[in-house]
Amino acid sequence: MDDELNVLVSLDFPSLYLKKIQDVSSGVKVQATSDTKELLTLIGDADVLLAGVFSRELFLAAKRLKWIQSLFAGVDRLLLPEVVQSKVTLTNASGVNSTAVSEHAIGLMLALSRKFHFFVRNQIENRWKTSDVELLTQMEELSGKTVGIVGLGRIGGEIARKAKCLGMTVLATRRNLSAPKPEHVDRLVPTEHRKQLLADSDFVVLALPLTKDTEKMIGEAELKSMKNTSYLINVSRGKLVEEEKLVQALNEGWIAGAGLDAFEVEPLLRDSPLWQMKNVIITPHVAGLTPYYLDRLTDLFCDNLSHFLRGESLINVVDKKLGY
Numbered sequence: 408m409d410d411e412l413n414v415l416v417s418l419d420f421p422s423l424y425l426k427k428i429q430d431v432s433s434g435v436k437v438q439a440t441s442d443t444k445e446l447l448t449l450i451g452d453a454d455v456l457l458a459g460v461f462s463r464e465l466f467l468a469a470k471r472l473k474w475i476q477s478l479f480a481g482v483d484r485l486l487l488p489e490v491v492q493s494k495v496t497l498t499n500a501s502g503v504n505s506t507a508v509s510e511h512a513i514g515l516m517l518a519l520s521r522k523f524h525f526f527v528r529n530q531i532e533n534r535w536k537t538s539d540v541e542l543l544t545q546m547e548e549l550s551g552k553t554v555g556i557v558g559l560g561r562i563g564g565e566i567a568r569k570a571k572c573l574g575m576t577v578l579a580t581r582r583n584l585s586a587p588k589p590e591h592v593d594r595l596v597p598t599e600h601r602k603q604l605l606a607d608s609d610f611v612v613l614a615l616p617l618t619k620d621t622e623k624m625i626g627e628a629e630l631k632s633m634k635n636t637s638y639l640i641n642v643s644r645g646k647l648v649e650e651e652k653l654v655q656a657l658n659e660g661w662i663a664g665a666g667l668d669a670f671e672v673e674p675l676l677r678d679s680p681l682w683q684m685k686n687v688i689i690t691p692h693v694a695g696l697t698p699y700y701l702d703r704l705t706d707l708f709c710d711n712l713s714h715f716l717r718g719e720s721l722i723n724v725v726d727k728k729l730g731y
């Protein structure tokens with residue numbers, strides 16, 4: 408029927424959540440599949456796409472698509488030139504897992520500072536080891552330390568709030584400095600003075616999107632401007648960092664260590680030197696995982712769908728030119 412709004416969900420979405428979407432309006436027809444062939448058939452009539460599986464081929468086969476809702480906060484994989492040039496609105500899932508990602512970032516900071524990574528290695532070998540004096544003297548406290556948050560959005564803002572609760576000094580940078588400074592941020596640093604933030608921080612946390620402006624933003628010069636006692640935490644995207652330079656920085660002691668959830672190539676290659684580094688904690692791009700993800704994502708999508716049906720502006724609209 409032409410007056411029905413066709414919503415296509417390009418993943419195997421649990422029926423409970425599909426029902427929630429269907430319940431938004433009787434004028435909505437919801438279909439879901441992750442099968443690429445079937446998707447290519449269904450996309451022709453879709454008005455709205457909740458995008459799991461996505462490709463250029465799929466987008467080009469869409470004839471009446473008006474809105475894509477991303478499953479994730481980061482939309483770098485969806486921003487094909489064709490999508491950017493089109494009139495299709497793109498919304499992201501920013502906020503859905505900012506609690507999980509911010510806790511993950513704080514967890515990495517705590518683990519590196521309290522040396523959990525060394526103790527877990529010892530535990531695997533049944534070793535009670537208190538003789539490593541150098542290690543024990545490096546056991547630190549977050550309280551009193553400085554965190555520099557690069558990207559003060561939903562995730563960065565939550566990291567700032569939690570870091571403040573732990574007694575840290577909070578520096579942050581974001582693109583737009585004209586918005587008011589959140590109270591738990593001690594100093595907002597303009598992006599052009601980012602190196603000063605890097606130099607002043609004991610922990611540098613990357614919480615910004617991957618865009619043409621941010622790709623490889625952490626290279627040799629940035630890593631060298633950090634203190635040799637400081638840590639890099641990346642809970643965003645691997646391509647923000649020149650990984651080869653990061654490996655060199657960790658090997659040569661430009662910085663003390665890193666907590667990494669995102670990598671230039673994922674899965675991280677089996678022969679990456681990062682795996683064996685004692686001063687690195689690796690998590691496999693799981694910072695955003697939480698049991699509440701699908702509930703919150705579905706609630707966001709249903710709210711947005713109601714807005715869409717009423718002709719109102721949508722929540723979390725991405726500026727396709729800026730890339731976030």
Ligand SMILES: NC(=O)c1ccc[n+]([C@@H]2O[C@H](COP(=O)([O-])OP(=O)(O)OC[C@H]3O[C@@H](n4cnc5c(N)ncnc54)[C@H](OP(=O)(O)O)[C@@H]3O)[C@@H](O)[C@H]2O)c1
Pocket residue numbers: 480481482500501502504505508557558559560561562563580581582583584598614615616617618620621642643644668669692693694695696731
């Ligand atoms: N590891 C994971 O599992 C996981 C999970 C979720 C998200 N992520 C990543 O985390 C990113 C951030 O998510 P979010 O929800 O916090 O996004 P968000 O609310 O849109 O915040 C993005 C922040 O980055 C800032 N920013 C953008 N470009 C910048 C630049 N060139 N220099 C400095 N700051 C810049 C923005 O500045 P303004 O405030 O001035 O606009 C904003 O503060 C996502 O894009 C995604 O890549 C990772």
